[in-house]
Amino acid sequence: MAVVQIPGSKSVTARALFLAAAADGVTTLLRPLRSDDTEGFAEGLVRLGYRVGRTPDAWQVDGRPQGPAVTEADVYCRDGATTARFLPTLAAAGHGTYRFDASPQMRRRPLLPLTRALRDLGVDLRHEEAEGHHPLTVVAAGVEGGEVTLDAGQSSQYLTALLLLGPLTRAGLRIAVTDLVSAPYVEITLAMMREFGVEVRRDGNVFDVPPGGYRATTYAIEPDASTAGYFFAAAALTGGEVTVPGLGTGALQGDLGFVDVLRRMGAEVTVGADATTVRGTGRLNGLTVAMRDISDTMPTLAAIAPFASGPVRIEDVANTRVKECDRLEACAQNLRRLGATVETGPDWIEIRPGGAADGLVGAEITSYGDHRIVMSFAVTGLRTPGISFDDPGCVRKTFPGFHEEFGALRARL
Numbered sequence: 125m126a127v128v129q130i131p132g133s134k135s136v137t138a139r140a141l142f143l144a145a146a147a148d149g150v151t152t153l154l155r156p157l158r159s160d161d162t163e164g165f166a167e168g169l170v171r172l173g174y175r176v177g178r179t180p181d182a183w184q185v186d187g188r189p190q191g192p193a194v195t196e197a198d199v200y201c202r203d204g205a206t207t208a209r210f211l212p213t214l215a216a217a218g219h220g221t222y223r224f225d226a227s228p229q230m231r232r233r234p235l236l237p238l239t240r241a242l243r244d245l246g247v248d249l250r251h252e253e254a255e256g257h258h259p260l261t262v263v264a265a266g267v268e269g270g271e272v273t274l275d276a277g278q279s280s281q282y283l284t285a286l287l288l289l290g291p292l293t294r295a296g297l298r299i300a301v302t303d304l305v306s307a308p309y310v311e312i313t314l315a316m317m318r319e320f321g322v323e324v325r326r327d328g329n330v331f332d333v334p335p336g337g338y339r340a341t342t343y344a345i346e347p348d349a350s351t352a353g354y355f356f357a358a359a360a361l362t363g364g365e366v367t368v369p370g371l372g373t374g375a376l377q378g379d380l381g382f383v384d385v386l387r388r389m390g391a392e393v394t395v396g397a398d399a400t401t402v403r404g405t406g407r408l409n410g411l412t413v414a415m416r417d418i419s420d421t422m423p424t425l426a427a428i429a430p431f432a433s434g435p436v437r438i439e440d441v442a443n444t445r446v447k448e449c450d451r452l453e454a455c456a457q458n459l460r461r462l463g464a465t466v467e468t469g470p471d472w473i474e475i476r477p478g479g480a481a482d483g484l485v486g487a488e489i490t491s492y493g494d495h496r497i498v499m500s501f502a503v504t505g506l507r508t509p510g511i512s513f514d515d516p517g518c519v520r521k522t523f524p525g526f527h528e529e530f531g532a533l534r535a536r537l
């Protein structure tokens with residue numbers, strides 16, 4: 125049995141940094157994730173004039189309800205979509221000219237519905253190249269607030285950004301949402317806003333965010349459930365047992381629901397008050413599963429699917445095509461390279477038995493600079509000798525120590 129300590133949640137750390145920066149007072153974040161995405165977010169705040177004190181186990185942020193402390197800044201958001209979508213939104217609440225850019229990978233990813241909504245709210249936001257993509261400049265003069273309509277069918281992060289902004293507006297925000305993916309991430313946002321003193325009223329697809337700002341607090345970051353998924357999948361695939369402390373029935377992250385998928389496939393799963401255990405049984409059934417709510421775990425499932433006794437069909441995951449890479453095609457191409465039988469459609473992927481099955485042949489995985497492709501196929505590697513990666517280091521986005529931790533698990537399974 126292996127007990128695995130998983131680093132902090134990327135999503136929770138990013139929100140906590142926003143909330144801490146926006147709050148009135150000094151906030152202490154316990155056990156934040158230290159990775160490229162979250163370090164990039166913190167650096168962005170520093171560029172915007174916030175004081176962020178960082179020790180390995182705790183980050184401290186001096187909040188500024190009035191917005192950035194500088195009137196001009198140039199912020200580089202790296203590969204992080206939370207950074208690239210949340211920080212320009214935070215900057216809009218301030219007074220100054222703030223330019224944002226991102227890596228080539230992040231520049232390709234969309235944010236038009238968010239920038240449109242900000243403009244509808246009166247924010248002067250200018251794209252430098254393509255509409256709805258970085259680089260962009262926010263000429264901020266505070267946000268009055270009011271009503272806005274948002275299509276979050278491509279990314280829930282647009283909605284999270286606006287919800288987080290709401291309490292910093294003068295009149296509050298009413299957001300009417302026409303479509304929404306990754307809905308559990310919005311629940312994380314609402315729960316965390318509550319911890320910082322703000323209660324959002326929700327009536328179906330309409331969210332009412334009161335003005336009045338946030339209260340500083342001390343906030344402990346829970347382990348990352350998407351990261352934990354690789355370790356749970358490893359147990360299910362090998363017949364081993366993995367326990368992750370700190371993720372239990374009270375967890376905020378919807379991605380912990382990935383263990384229900386593993387349970388349906390035949391693994392034994394125990395979700396306790398403050399820990400989750402997955403035990404592989406030697407059985408791995410095929411299944412059809414819609415992953416709209418937990419699509420960061422789609423590659424994890426795809427990577428163990430060739431070992432299932434029946435077809436694995438993953439549906440309703442169109443927006444995985446606009447992540448760090450086109451994840452549906454990246455999974456399909458890499459699986460085929462290993463000898464698996466795979467088909468994809470606009471929003472689905474199906475992996476069927478009858479390919480090379482347990483005799484998958486090792487090959488170099490093309491990472492497409494996507495941490496999840498690497499971490500997922502590392503799980504495949506537990507039963508397929510000879511898997512290597514063209515860019516193993518891209519795991520730094522969410523888990524710089526992944527290869528060491530996963531190697532240590534391999535020895536204990």
Ligand SMILES: O=C(O)C1=C[C@@H](OP(=O)(O)O)[C@@H](O)[C@H](O)C1
Nearest residue numbers: 135278279280281284306309420
């Ligand atoms: O809000 C968040 O922290 C996230 C929301 C999800 O994105 P989408 O809403 O774009 O699917 C998820 O894939 C991403 O890793 C983190």
Ligand SMILES: C=C(OP(=O)(O)O)C(=O)O
Nearest residue numbers: 203204205206420447496
């Ligand atoms: C999609 C992801 O990241 P983000 O959208 O936050 O860049 C991810 O971590 O899988």
